[in-house]
Amino acid sequence: MNITIFNEGRDEKRKPEVLKVYPNTIGGALKEIVEEMEDATLLTIGSLYDEECGLTEEILEQTDVLIYWSHGGNREFPDAIAARIHEHVLRGMGFIVLHSAIGCKAFKSLMGTSCTFRYQHDVTEKVICCNKTHPIAEGIEDRFELPMEESYGEYMDIPKPDDVIFLGWFDNGEACRSGCTFTRGYGKIFMFQPGHETTPTFYHPQIKQIIKNACRWANPARKAEKAFNCIPL
Amino acid sequence: MNITIFNEGRDEKRKPEVLKVYPNTIGGALKEIVEEMEDATLLTIGSLYDEECGLTEEILEQTDVLIYWSHGGNREFPDAIAARIHEHVLRGMGFIVLHSAIGCKAFKSLMGTSCTFRYQHDVTEKVICCNKTHPIAEGIEDRFELPMEESYGEYMDIPKPDDVIFLGWFDNGEACRSGCTFTRGYGKIFMFQPGHETTPTFYHPQIKQIIKNACRWANPARKAEKAFNCIPL
């Protein structure tokens, strides 16, 4: 399985506290997760500051699963690269959408909704599994705590998920559908709420396991060689 | 729309505090809700202590929606009456399953699962709407608080709901799928977690509105005259 990581890279430049938590950047933390998977090869780590964001046609053509973290730069992400991601998802590429990447262009265009929500920083989260048989929940505890996270709250403007695997409980009185799957074309998509830039979420063993599980689940059994078209008989 | 209420009636006999909160019994509180619906006629209120639990074939035949509250008497409920409810749901009768009625025989046999969950008394709940377009959510706030309730927690052993309309957030760190719909045969089912016997939940205007909405949603557009059978062509 070939995995590509996109880490926006903007917060690392603007917020010194990000590099305190993630000295090798958020992309570096995600890279460690992929490197622990014996069945995965990391192709590249792109960012907003790389040519074509590192997500060239050649890279995406070889990518089985794209892990994507982004935040404040969602609006400046190039439309053409977002459309390219969208197209590759329809053709089968798995898409792991982490935290505020819920607002990225490619996810929004795949969902067809605004992908908006309520949010608040610096709260304690409990991730609660409500779908124990899903492959993404394999080996995951019934519930685990993230001492410091950002709450996302309902109403989240997302389409009805194929499966809701995790609920997020937050000590500020919020709750949300925290881990959700969607299918678009041949592509499997996992949206996961935790992962604020100044909290060590991507070091948490359960979070790491969930991301690994999600990559394996989203790894396409089949890909379409080109875009779908209507077919006259 | 003809509505029948089943209120087990056991807690009213055993726990004096129930009658402090519900001097006219829980069934009486549910009756008030039905009586506020201009489009509904209340047929009867059955209990565990009535002949055939008040749910005779004649009553169920005329019932469009059955509102059902039960608790500690779930196991002693007669199998034959549970089977009768099950059959009428398949033929179209709506079924509103309140609080610990989640463990009643008819709901369990309709679900095919154990309908078990974690629980704890005396917590504060927030009911959070995550499905704003569903008819059961019409006129309901994005979130409202029940100062004292019983938490139900995941893993709840229910089948994947048709729709999850409400999440329950609890101040003891629990969260659950609090308001869920299911369809079985021609019958629409709404399972709703709030409604502990010693808290004034069924007086809460939002809870009352949700139950009214649920009755209208579950009111069958079509009923089957008899049980379904395989049909040779």
Add this chain to the structure above:
Amino acid sequence: MNITIFNEGRDEKRKPEVLKVYPNTIGGALKEIVEEMEDATLLTIGSLYDEECGLTEEILEQTDVLIYWSHGGNREFPDAIAARIHEHVLRGMGFIVLHSAIGCKAFKSLMGTSCTFRYQHDVTEKVICCNKTHPIAEGIEDRFELPMEESYGEYMDIPKPDDVIFLGWFDNGEACRSGCTFTRGYGKIFMFQPGHETTPTFYHPQIKQIIKNACRWANPARKAEKAFNCIPL
């Protein structure tokens, strides 16, 4: 309920046989359906040849349900008007997507998929109800025949529907998910496969009833006054 019809109007100009079947245009046939609804007011009938396609901001602001038929002009439909429809659906406007409108820009962007399928003209269809309790199936026969239609076939590249209400059976060996619902934002969407431009489908009493049912089902209980945004607490 305020209803707006969009009938592309292109086939009426190019194919004389369309006006033989629909002397008042397809839009005229849809208009008759709306006029038979006592609970509906027809606002306007737009076409590809009207200014802003007849779908101005003012019209859509007042529209509760948009009935949309289009075909060969899907690609030339203005992007800005498609985006306007999309936005109004998210804010609550119902959207009834008939036949080859499945390929229109607004439906595709709401779905996030290519909305492609296999097709063949001049076949016999049976519309088969597989979801008898859905409001759109109210009063509809278990199955009915359309002697001449266009088959749509799987794999249809649509997201998993909220509900599949009708299957389409075709005498050329094809079958498809013919009537499907989706929710996006506050908007309810019904996609329905029958309705080829040279067959009298929109005169069929069952088809007319399905479209009326769909309008009533999609009529929004709540609308958002403006586009959704993330909300900091």
Add this chain to the structure above:
Amino acid sequence: MNITIFNEGRDEKRKPEVLKVYPNTIGGALKEIVEEMEDATLLTIGSLYDEECGLTEEILEQTDVLIYWSHGGNREFPDAIAARIHEHVLRGMGFIVLHSAIGCKAFKSLMGTSCTFRYQHDVTEKVICCNKTHPIAEGIEDRFELPMEESYGEYMDIPKPDDVIFLGWFDNGEACRSGCTFTRGYGKIFMFQPGHETTPTFYHPQIKQIIKNACRWANPARKAEKAFNCIPL
């Protein structure tokens, strides 16, 4: 993965034509499929005529996936064994329900519905894939033909499936949801319509592949050691 087969065995005794098509019985044909799986061990093949139908507590305790074919003996199957299957499915055992096993007691009690349908013998079927990304569809053609089968038709009285993977098209004008998945407790269930006793369906390479895929998909990632119970905190 430990697989157990249940083949009712009644038709082999009553209809000579069954043994013409399946000289080693239907169970023998299913055994061949399992034996072609390098990752599976066949525990046993039970029948209606074996003690405890061959489905003892010890066998089911070790079984990861139960493949089940039955027909005219559904009503005489022992209630206690059906309840045992039900319980093991909730605890994680995969359950592959073939053809008229749709009417067997364990499947009906897991579904909560009558599991009835329309049917007709001696028709041609096309199995059409409408969910290309599902693991059960891996390596399966978009459509394939079974020259002689039994049609099942809608309305099939089953709950809304988690996923509809295959549609069945039949040359007698019928169509149905032919291949469907459900989850109950920790158990994954695949219901598959083809497999009439006098047609060589279980020799068809695509059918064999679907059954193998289904076993792998239903193989539980986790099992519950005992029945679920409500848990006070």
